[in-house]
Amino acid sequence: NAGVTQTPKFQVLKTGQSMTLQCAQDMNHEYMSWYRQDPGMGLRLIHYSVGAGITDQGEVPNGYNVSRSTTEDFPLRLLSAAPSQTSVYFCASSPRRVYNEQFFGPGTRLTVL
Amino acid sequence: DQQVKQNSPSLSVQEGRISILNCDYTNSMFDYFLWYKKYPAEGPTFLISISSIKDKNEDGRFTVFLNKSAKHLSLHIVPSQPGDSAVYFCAASNSGGGADGLTFGKGTHLIIQP
Numbered sequence: 001n002a003g004v005t006q007t008p009k010f011q012v013l014k015t016g017q018s019m020t021l022q023c024a025q026d027m028n029h030e031y032m033s034w035y036r037q038d039p040g041m042g043l044r045l046i047h048y049s050v051g052a053g054i055t056d057q058g059e060v061p062n063g064y065n066v067s068r069s070t071t072e073d074f075p076l077r078l079l080s081a082a083p084s085q086t087s088v089y090f091c092a093s094s095p096r097r098v099y100n101e102q103f104f105g106p107g108t109r110l111t112v113l
Numbered sequence: 114d115q116q117v118k119q120n121s122p123s124l125s126v127q128e129g130r131i132s133i134l135n136c137d138y139t140n141s142m143f144d145y146f147l148w149y150k151k152y153p154a155e156g157p158t159f160l161i162s163i164s165s166i167k168d169k170n171e172d173g174r175f176t177v178f179l180n181k182s183a184k185h186l187s188l189h190i191v192p193s194q195p196g197d198s199a200v201y202f203c204a205a206s207n208s209g210g211g212a213d214g215l216t217f218g219k220g221t222h223l224i225i226q227p
Contacts, residue, residue: 004156033214035214035217040122040219041219042117042119042202042204042216042217042218042219042220043157043202043215043217044217045214045215045216048214058214059214059216090156090157092156100145100147100162100204100206100208100215101147101159101162102159102215103159104149104156104157104158105156106154106155106156107154107155107156
């Protein structure tokens with residue numbers, strides 16, 4: 001099992017550009033989520049999904065879109081990048097039975113200039 | 114308003130001694146608590162958890178204690194080893210409120226001195 005994979009590892013964008021951060025898991029987990037981590041801060045939840053076709057907002061959803069067309073994939077879209085979105089983004093998944101015990105991907109470091 | 118607080122940004126402990134990491138929370142609805150460990154350039158890794166119906170959970174060298182009346186939990190690592198040097202995040206959730214994710218503290222950087 002590859003676990004939770006994220007691409008790309010690093011990305012630099014200009015203000016106003018759009019892009020998609022990819023996340024995939026091969027553990028057949030129902031629950032997937034996206035977090036961002038800023039310096040000196042804990043992880044903050046952006047969006048989450050409890051299964052294919054179902055998504056919901058977390059603590060900091062503004063400026064981001066998600067969709068869940070399959071169990072395996074949960075992409076995060078930045079519609080119009082802003083410097084405030086410079087952060088490290090982590091995708092996580094877990095089985096619904098113990099959804100708190102999440103498996104995290106290695107992260108994507110995003111810089112918006 | 115921070116609902117999960119880790120007031121020590123860093124902690125230095127000698128190898129072989131006990132490491133105690135602390136966490137406080139303010140939301141009375143939280144009923145499940147977890148500790149995650151994070152190395153640089155990696156994602157967090159689940160370490161240990163505790164439900165609010167318990168006051169202690171043990172897994173090898175790691176023990177988590179929960180004091181509900183004080184809204185406080187702590188992670189004990191005995192004995193501390195060099196590989197334990199990492200950032201430790203305390204997290205909490207309200208499992209009765211639906212699968213709406215974890216609330217994390219800011220983390221404590223644990224440094225194990227040889």
